[in-house]
Structures are given as structure tokens and as C-alpha cells.
Amino acid sequence: MDFIDPKTQYQRYKPDIDRRIQAVLDYGQYILGPEMVELEAALARYVGIKHCLTVASGTDSLEIASRALGIGPGDEVITVPFTWISSTEVIFLIGARPVFVDI
Numbered sequence: 885m886d887f888i889d890p891k892t893q894y895q896r897y898k899p900d901i902d903r904r905i906q907a908v909l910d911y912g913q914y915i916l917g918p919e920m921v922e923l924e925a926a927l928a929r930y931v932g933i934k935h936c937l938t939v940a941s942g943t944d945s946l947e948i949a950s951r952a953l954g955i956g957p958g959d960e961v962i963t964v965p966f967t968w969i970s971s972t973e974v975i976f977l978i979g980a981r982p983v984f985v986d987i
């Protein structure tokens with residue numbers, strides 16, 4: 885079962901995606917470039933908040949959000965076992981203890 889269909893999504897937006905990727909390749913700044921600033925501003929507008937911070941991965945976002953909430957050693961985090969391993973990995977990484985609940 886396919887949960888997502890990136891190929892169809894790509895075909896729908898192919899000209900825009902290809903043009904933007906080519907622009908990045910042409911000037912060669914792959915990290916922290918103007919596209920990132922533009923994306924963060926667009927996402928913030930879309931969600932209706934002042935600021936948006938993009939990160940490299942879903943795992944990074946979970947760690948940053950958990951640390952921002954002050955979760956750490958001595959804390960328990962309730963999560964489900966039926967998900968991607970990052971959810972539990974990050975809980976261990978920040979020194980907390982996962983507590984699994986049945987979904």
C-alpha cells in the first residue's frame with residue numbers, strides 16, 4: 885500500500901520544482917540559502933505565526949521541540965510503539981524515559 889505518492893506530486897509541480905532546483909545548482913549555495921529564508925517566511929505566513937525554523941530532519945525537529953519544552957533526565961514521555969523509531973530515539977537522546985501506550 886502506498887501511503888504517499890511523490891511521483892504524482894512531482895509531475896504536477898515539475899516545472900516549478902525543476903526551475904528552483906536548477907537555480908540552487910547554478911549558484912551553488914546548498915545550505916542556509918535564500919530559498920530557506922523564503923520557505924520559512926512562506927511557512928510562517930501559511931501557518932499564521934511570526935517565525936518558522938526549518939531543520940534538516942524530522943528527528944532534529946523532535947529533539948529541538950523536546951529540548952525547548954525542557955524535557956530531560958527524570959522525565960517520562962508518553963508515546964506509541966507503533967511509529968517511526970525517531971520518536972523513541974529522541975526521548976532516550978535527551979535523557980528522558982519513554983512510556984509506551986497502546987494506540
Ligand SMILES: Cc1ncc(COP(=O)(O)O)c(C=O)c1O
Pocket residue numbers: 940941942943944967968970971
Ligand atoms: C513519525 C515519524 N517521526 C519521525 C521521523 C523521522 O524523520 P527523519 O527521517 O526526517 O529524521 C519519521 C520519518 O519517517 C516519522 O515517520
